[in-house]
Amino acid sequence: MEGIEERGVKEVDYLAEERAGAQFHVHSMKIFLAGGQHEYEVSTRIANLVANDPVFAKEDRARISRKELYKNSLKKAGHAWKIILEKGLTEEESMRMRAFIDEPNYTDLHWGMFITALKGQATEEQQHKWLRQAYKLAIIGCYAQTELGHGSNVQGLETTATFDPSTDEFVLNSPTLTSTKWWPGGLGKASTHALVYARLITDSQDYGVHAFIAQIRSLDDHIPLPNVTVGDIGVKFGNGGYNSMDNGLLRFDHVRIPRENMLMKLARVTEQGKYERSNKPRQLGYGAMVYIRQGIVAEASVYLSRAVTIAVRYSAVRRQFGGKDDKAEVQVIDYRTQQHRLFPLLATAYAYRIVGFWMKWLYADVTERLNNNDFSNLPEVHACTAGLKSITTSVTADGIEQCRKLCGGHGYLCASGLPELYAAYVPACTYEGDNTILLLQVARFLLKTLTQVASGTKPVGTAAYLGNVQHLTSVNCEVSQGKDWLNPSVLLEAFEARSARMAVACAMHVAEAPDSELAFEELSPELVEAARAHCQLIVVSKFIEQAQKDLPGEGVKQQLEVLCNLYALSLLTTHSSDFLATGYLTGTQVSHAKDQQKALFSCVRPNAVALVDAFDHTDHYLGSALGRYDGDVYTHLYKGAWKDPLNESVVTEGYHEYLRPVLTQQLWGPTSKL
Amino acid sequence: MEGIEERGVKEVDYLAEERAGAQFHVHSMKIFLAGGQHEYEVSTRIANLVANDPVFAKEDRARISRKELYKNSLKKAGHAWKIILEKGLTEEESMRMRAFIDEPNYTDLHWGMFITALKGQATEEQQHKWLRQAYKLAIIGCYAQTELGHGSNVQGLETTATFDPSTDEFVLNSPTLTSTKWWPGGLGKASTHALVYARLITDSQDYGVHAFIAQIRSLDDHIPLPNVTVGDIGVKFGNGGYNSMDNGLLRFDHVRIPRENMLMKLARVTEQGKYERSNKPRQLGYGAMVYIRQGIVAEASVYLSRAVTIAVRYSAVRRQFGGKDDKAEVQVIDYRTQQHRLFPLLATAYAYRIVGFWMKWLYADVTERLNNNDFSNLPEVHACTAGLKSITTSVTADGIEQCRKLCGGHGYLCASGLPELYAAYVPACTYEGDNTILLLQVARFLLKTLTQVASGTKPVGTAAYLGNVQHLTSVNCEVSQGKDWLNPSVLLEAFEARSARMAVACAMHVAEAPDSELAFEELSPELVEAARAHCQLIVVSKFIEQAQKDLPGEGVKQQLEVLCNLYALSLLTTHSSDFLATGYLTGTQVSHAKDQQKALFSCVRPNAVALVDAFDHTDHYLGSALGRYDGDVYTHLYKGAWKDPLNESVVTEGYHEYLRPVLTQQLWGPTSKL
Ligand SMILES: Cc1cc2nc3c(=O)[nH]c(=O)nc-3n(C[C@H](O)[C@H](O)[C@H](O)COP(=O)(O)OP(=O)(O)OC[C@H]3O[C@@H](n4cnc5c(N)ncnc54)[C@H](O)[C@@H]3O)c2cc1C
Ligand SMILES: Cc1cc2nc3c(=O)[nH]c(=O)nc-3n(C[C@H](O)[C@H](O)[C@H](O)COP(=O)(O)OP(=O)(O)OC[C@H]3O[C@@H](n4cnc5c(N)ncnc54)[C@H](O)[C@@H]3O)c2cc1C
Incomplete structure (x- = not known):
């Protein structure tokens, strides 16, 4: 087999070059994304333990029969349990191990x-x-x-x-x-x-x-x-x-x-x-609910970042078009359309990681309140966790498929790791609450909150901005040039104004109707949108809070600022009709946002590979020929293909029974089994 | 096994009731959707031939190993070929047969x-x-x-x-x-x-x-x-x-x-x-290209209508919530959120069928022109077929997944037929041209056309409206109440104005730039959007043309009018920012569109099951427990489950090796294989 070196281009070097161009301290970002030094250390150790244990190999998972797959997963579960007991792993370590094994099995439901x-x-x-x-x-x-x-x-x-x-x-x-x-x-x-x-x-x-x-x-x-x-x-x-x-x-x-x-x-x-x-008190169950949902948000970030890692690395390796006059072809990551679909997902993976951290805090806070019989903020907590479960899982599922399509034909091969990632992840949109139904619950909370605001109650936590509803429904955005969009308070106000206006419009409709239940049902598509806007605001606001904090590591804070702005502006331009419909934004201001978004793409571009490296997924965990750390994509696609069961025999099984009779026109001959 | 009758509700009757409520002559619609009496007759005959031949059974397809699957598909291909020869099937009949067998195999590429x-x-x-x-x-x-x-x-x-x-x-x-x-x-x-x-x-x-x-x-x-x-x-x-x-x-x-x-x-x-x-002339290849792409658009309609059939029937059978005071629970198809996600897809399946018919005509037209060495409209034909391939396959793939999610948890089972439908269909977004790259080609055509318009050339065919660009970029929409949106010329103008404005905005940007290639690349995300808008306009305009024609069969024309309006308004509300940004529409006009859209949902609701029946998919072809014609969903989910290989033995394979040692804490005992 010829090496790819013969093309005069070493793909394996592309990523090295990409990495050399990064403008921030990647290791510091790794620690930030892991949630701290201790968590980083545990994750790294356990990820390697799993990656190096042949029992946990998963290459052939897409090829084998259901029975083999199931039996093998029993084996992996038992083996994991044995390691846990033998090594006396902590609960934290055991949970990391189950995650890195990356194969759903009975122990998930048992423990979870x-x-x-x-x-x-x-x-x-x-x-x-x-x-x-x-x-x-x-x-x-x-x-x-x-x-x-x-x-x-x-x-x-x-x-x-x-x-x-x-x-x-x-x-x-x-x-x-x-x-x-x-x-x-x-x-x-x-x-x-x-x-x-x-x-x-x-x-x-x-x-x-x-x-x-x-x-x-x-x-x-x-x-x-x-x-x-x-x-x-x-x-x-x-x-x-x-x-x-x-x-x-x-x-x-x-x-x-x-x-x-x-x-x-x-x-x-x-x-x-x-x-x-x-x-x-019946409310005691809420703690468990917040716990489970913070886990789902954290997991969304993990899944989305895996897909984004694969697509970013492959897009940096893949070259297509251009390449006249002996120049190398263009890396597809340099196409604006590719950036436009890929970089917002990269920013989203960071955003969800940060919301995940916040929800961990929220869980601790709720637990303490429950212990003190303080149930005051439970409706707000319930709404925000239900809503965040809904939007993070929907966006992650769609994002994984988007990443797969961004890999062109090769993304459709199981060797890319992406088909399985999607199939395994997408039921998260359905279990622990159908995502549409969850948003309707958020909408009910918003309407209730507005009623309470009208009667003088101050809303709390993630709904606090609704206390400011007068202002938010009357003010208009003051952006007059692209750069204005980088101002955190401008972004925050825009998302608050949008969410408040959508909620208020729904509330007025329902209030005016003779039968409010009927009106709610009739208005449910708009209510879902209002709820989504509210939840997006939560993510934006948590990201902005984080991006304003100082962080160790050269350039880390700057990268988070860029990603935060990109995340917010991507949402804003995608949902611009919400902002335009009430006149909060003008068409020109939306154009400014789009221009600024592209400027941010250019900031992300030289750091893209390093930004996905910072998620620190092992090659084992990614399970992808396209997303390999070394970028040696084609060699591994090629080698992997030969492992398909169809390649076990040179002449295919079924040739004599079903192909030869066709080719020889002997469909009715004595040897034909057709 | 208890029958579902015991619940006091016969699901099998739900669909009968639904069918009884239809307000149009379903058989006439079937003939329309088949493309004519002859096509209807051929399709019905061949569909039944395939459905009744045990060799073409496909129930176990999701369960068997790759090797078995492949061998079996060789068998099916050979068997089909035998039937074709034995019965002397025509080319049309043979092609229908390959389609109904519904299993990709080597003959697809051989013939296609x-x-x-x-x-x-x-x-x-x-x-x-x-x-x-x-x-x-x-x-x-x-x-x-x-x-x-x-x-x-x-x-x-x-x-x-x-x-x-x-x-x-x-x-x-x-x-x-x-x-x-x-x-x-x-x-x-x-x-x-x-x-x-x-x-x-x-x-x-x-x-x-x-x-x-x-x-x-x-x-x-x-x-x-x-x-x-x-x-x-x-x-x-x-x-x-x-x-x-x-x-x-x-x-x-x-x-x-x-x-x-x-x-x-x-x-x-x-x-x-x-x-x-x-x-x-090198242009001779164009005929084949139009031929292949019209096939892809026709196929998009088939796939989307299959998914929609399954989701509509199941949504009519499925009941959830409500049901107080001994009333039956609400059919989930009655929820506005369900309608909001499902009915536009139903309308889209109709829209693509109609565009498919038009492309068949286009193919005949191109062939004749090529024979006469008339290459004048080839750029326009190329752009519109490339663009239609792109949007129909993207929307269909996403639509199938949407339908699957609309079936809740049960949609995630292969028994629903939807996972396989998606997996088999989605590469259509990539092969025969990556969908993003195709839209960029359309965008190039639009820019070129605008340049030609500026120098006095009259654009033809699907680009003719760009000859009217002066008017379209200056006029504003005149809708003042919901019903105004039902006027075809209002809808058409809106889509023309939107598309023209997006194209013109891009053209001006590129024209002003010192390096137009660089500007094109920089602007490519917006160009993709402009191209999409142009292609959506084509579909809307073909649907409007069709809906204005008289058709045999009571209520058929009326249903097409409803679906046409729904299709157009769903696009308009989804992409309302395009219309709002340039001031062509106001927020209030968009609200009117949304209200009107809901009124259309109510028109579709009593006809929904009949409208999917009209696609005339056999139960064999659908391959779905959820989408069965008789609506007997639960019985078939239950029976089907027992066929899983895991259910072959009561105690699972792997119990002794991998489960018992865990349960008995004998992970290190002599019998443990872990
Ligand atoms: C199921 C299946 C069946 C197939 N069957 C056949 C067959 O029978 N025969 C055959 O010859 N081939 C076949 N193919 C191959 C298919 O034609 C290619 O996969 C397809 O043309 C896409 O090309 P690619 O994979 O190189 O994608 P790439 O071009 O590598 O795309 C990767 C990414 O880069 C982006 N990109 C690339 N260039 C540009 C650009 N200039 N501007 C902006 N973005 C760009 C794309 O949008 C995409 O996001 C098949 C593929 C599949 C999946
Ligand atoms: C992979 C997987 C693992 C699971 N694991 C478990 C498990 O371990 N234990 C367990 O008990 N369950 C489990 N479940 C089941 C899961 O909890 C349910 O599937 C989920 O709650 C959705 O319910 P449903 O399937 O009844 O959907 P349905 O409620 O039937 O939804 C169908 C459609 O109706 C719509 N709909 C329903 N009601 C309304 C309404 N009031 N308003 C508007 N729209 C409505 C929904 O939005 C959806 O589009 C699992 C499911 C999956 C897919």
């Missing part, structure tokens, strides 16, 4: 949902009993809420748990086809236990949905318990991707569980079958 | 590119020799243009064909790694011949890229010929999808082919090695 829910909803006694088992993986739990017929509408679940005082048991039952539990991860083939959400019925009264622990498989031989029907729900989007997970189905035919298996922190049923609420 | 290119570029003598073989599939050809290093930039291809007068042969060679042919469909494992694009070198001079026929595999035993390296390039995006195709790689190590294997219609090399152009 089963244990989290037990902590939130089980009494201390129950926690003592179940968590002990769960912490050592002596039982494997899953989170069985969604049914065939109901996902978003949890209150519509149909599974029943009917109390039988004669035996002090609940009888779990799946009365209809649509009551079949459907989707829980880890349920299909791995879990021994399920946290089952079911309608609690006692004394012939339906008390609505509650959580119950049900054992579903034998701890001796893993065979499903009597009257339990359980299995996998089938193949999901993409090769590899989420198919290493056994999302499952589950039916109960009058299965009995002890009364104590109901999680009783917030409500309980007595031996006599009396339903009693506890005096614990 | 190899034969098409031969027809366009081979001399009559060459056609006589090669087409005879190709028509009976005695040879299998592929189209080998793209290389590892060059796709978009065809002029940069590196493969060489050096003429050796001593033997009257060309020597094909792959001098570098990046010169490896990479991507040609059918090349990997099936083709016996390749149409190879290579730099023609004779007399030490490089005459640029020309086409050559090279045999690559033996016709006796299918073994690659000496010094030919050929194989598959590996797994692509998605399960099933495009993986039934053997996109291939190909390297030549000084392989000799006869001089006559160069396609010589437009240029030839003499025995003495002299390069000579023929007197045939």
Whole structure:
């Protein structure tokens, strides 16, 4: 095989040159993006541990059958657990390890949902009993809420748990086809236990949905318990991707569980079958919700930055057109159209990282408030975390596909790493709350806040700007030249004014309508847009806050300023109609923003490769021939191709049966199997 | 298994009710969408033939290994060929059959590119020799243009064909790694011949890229010929999808082919090695290009309508929330947010069907002109077909994913049919021209046209409105209430004004710049937007033309009017910043458009299911549990799940090796394989 050197151009050197041109201290940026020196050290150590362990290889994931894939993921999960125990890894280290292994499996739901829910909803006694088992993986739990017929509408679940005082048991039952539990991860083939959400019925009264622990498989031989029907729900989007997970189905035919298996922190049923609420505030669950959602935002940044890393590096290696008079062809990263689609995503990956840090703080803050029985800001926290979950996952999913398309034909190969990244990530738009429904919840909060503002209540936190609604709905933007757009307070005011105006317009519509529920429904597309604008404002404001802080490392602060401005201006130009419609901006001001955006592209360009290097993804984690650190793209595409099963034989399987008869026109001959 | 009847709601009846409520004659719409009575009859007959033949079953496609998938697709291709010969199917019938089989395979490139290119570029003598073989599939050809290093930039291809007068042969060679042919469909494992694009070198001079026929595999035993390296390039995006195709790689190590294997219609090399152009006009190739692109636009409509059919039917079956006081829950198709995302796509599927019809006419027109040596409108035709290819494929790919997300969690299952539809379709954004690069070509045409207009030339065809540029850049919209937006000439003017203004703004920028090439590059993001606006105008104008025609069938014309208005207003509200920025529209006028759009949603709602029925996709073709004609969604999701390979054994493979050791804490015991 000829080396690419023969082209007279060493691609492997391109990235070295790119790196040499960076205008900031990359290592300092790495530490910033990792969240600190300690986090950086842990991440680096664990990422390398995973990358160097052959059990965690993932190259062939897109090629193998579902069965092999699944079996292999069981192996990886077990192997990881063994390392965790052997090396005595901390919780932080263990979580990093699961992330770097980069393959969904039953332990995700066990640790992420089963244990989290037990902590939130089980009494201390129950926690003592179940968590002990769960912490050592002596039982494997899953989170069985969604049914065939109901996902978003949890209150519509149909599974029943009917109390039988004669035996002090609940009888779990799946009365209809649509009551079949459907989707829980880890349920299909791995879990021994399920946290089952079911309608609690006692004394012939339906008390609505509650959580119950049900054992579903034998701890001796893993065979499903009597009257339990359980299995996998089938193949999901993409090769590899989420198919290493056994999302499952589950039916109960009058299965009995002890009364104590109901999680009783917030409500309980007595031996006599009396339903009693506890005096614990129901808001206690909010902490867990903020925790899970900050994880989702942090993960969005990880996924988006992986895709952006691949696309930026490949765009710097890839050359196409130009190249007259013995000059090398143009690196596609130099095309403005490429920059226009790629650099805003790079800025977004930084933005989401920063919001992720802020949400970590928010979680700590909420936890402290809850401990002090201070529930005052919960609606605001709920709205902002729901909204941020929605916009970060939608933008990330679309952004990964955008990055894939930016790699031209080669992006369509699984060897690029991008198809699998997308397929594995995109359900984040659906699980933990459908993204549209979440934005409608944010919209409800905005309307409520405006009503409260009207009656004199001061809004708090991320909604505080609505206290300024008078000003924001009357002022107009004062930008008169491109550079004005680099002023943080100009940007902030623009996003506040836009969001406030959209919310106010909706609120007025709803207020004027005779039936406000009907009006809300009628206006829901606009409400979704208003909610999105509010959430984008949150991200912009957190990015601006961060960019104004001093940071160690030459040039680090400057890069963040550039990316912050680019992020804000990209949003502004993409959504310019929102700003134009109310006259806050003029067409000329939008033009200035576009010009300024291009000037920022030129600032980003020499730093682009270094800015993605700062995310510090290992080649193993990226799993991409196009995104390799060394830029040696073509060699690895070429070598990788030969590993396809179709290349195992020179003459293809099926030639004699199906190709030869065609070529020889012997479709009816004695040898034809057609 | 309990029937869903037990829920007291028969989903299977929902669609019957929906159908009963339709306000138009569905059968007439079917005939319209098929392109006529004859086409309808052929489609129906062939669709059923395919649906009822067990060889063409495709349920398990997402579950099986690449090897099985590929072998099976060879079987299907052979079986289809047998049917074609046995039944003596016409070309039209054969093409419909390949479409309904719905599985990419080597015959696509053989018929679609190899034969098409031969027809366009081979001399009559060459056609006589090669087409005879190709028509009976005695040879299998592929189209080998793209290389590892060059796709978009065809002029940069590196493969060489050096003429050796001593033997009257060309020597094909792959001098570098990046010169490896990479991507040609059918090349990997099936083709016996390749149409190879290579730099023609004779007399030490490089005459640029020309086409050559090279045999690559033996016709006796299918073994690659000496010094030919050929194989598959590996797994692509998605399960099933495009993986039934053997996109291939190909390297030549000084392989000799006869001089006559160069396609010589437009240029030839003499025995003495002299390069000579023929007197045939080079524009002759345009016919083939229009033909291929009209096929792509027609296909866009097919794919988009399949996704929309699935999402509309499922949204009518799916109920979520509401349902108090014993009322059934709300059908999710009744939510405005759902309509807002779904109905514009329904209208788009209709729009693209109509543009497809128009492009068929355009092809006939171009063919006739070419025969008369009339090349006058070729630039316009080129621009409009390139642009329509670009926007229809981008919108369709995104639309399929949108439809999938509209199905909530269940859309993520391959059983929904949508993941595979997306994965198989999305490369259409890249092949036959990267969509961004195509729009830049359209932009160049627009700038040139404006220059010509300035010097008094009258623009033709789809660019004719630019002759009116004075008016269009000065007039403002006169809409004063929602209903005004239903006036076709109001809509048309709005789209013309928008497109003209965007093009003019770019043209002025470029004209003012000292270096117009540099200015073009700098302005390329805006140029892409201007090109998109121009192409959207084409679609809107063709839809308006059609909607004004009388059509047989009660209510058919009315439905098309509604969909046409919806299509136009959805584009207008989505891109409202373009209209607002120059002051052509005010914010209030955009609000009117949004209100009117909602009124149109309400017109579409009772007809939605019938409007997708009119596309007449069989259940086989849709391959979707969610999109079934009878709406019996849950039964089929449930039954389908059990066919997953993971459900073959009750206790999962890998339990003893990888799960039991974890559960029993015996990770280091003698039985642990971890
Ligand atoms: C990969 C994956 C893993 C999962 N893991 C788990 C798990 O471990 N445990 C578990 O219990 N579940 C799990 N789920 C299920 C998941 O939580 C649900 O799919 C999700 O909540 C969405 O609900 P749905 O599917 O019912 O969507 P639906 O609510 O049916 O949504 C369908 C459409 O209707 C629209 N819609 C619905 N209601 C409204 C409304 N009121 N207003 C406007 N529009 C509306 C939605 O926007 C959407 O477009 C998983 C799902 C996936 C895809
Ligand atoms: C499924 C599939 C089937 C195919 N089948 C065949 C086949 O049968 N035969 C065959 O010969 N080929 C085939 N191809 C190859 C296909 O034609 C090329 O992939 C396509 O032309 C795009 O070229 P590229 O991959 O080189 O993209 P690139 O040109 O490398 O594009 C990469 C990025 O650079 C940008 N870019 C490049 N140049 C410019 C510019 N001048 N200005 C602005 N931006 C630019 C692009 O917009 C894109 O974002 C197939 C490809 C696929 C995915």
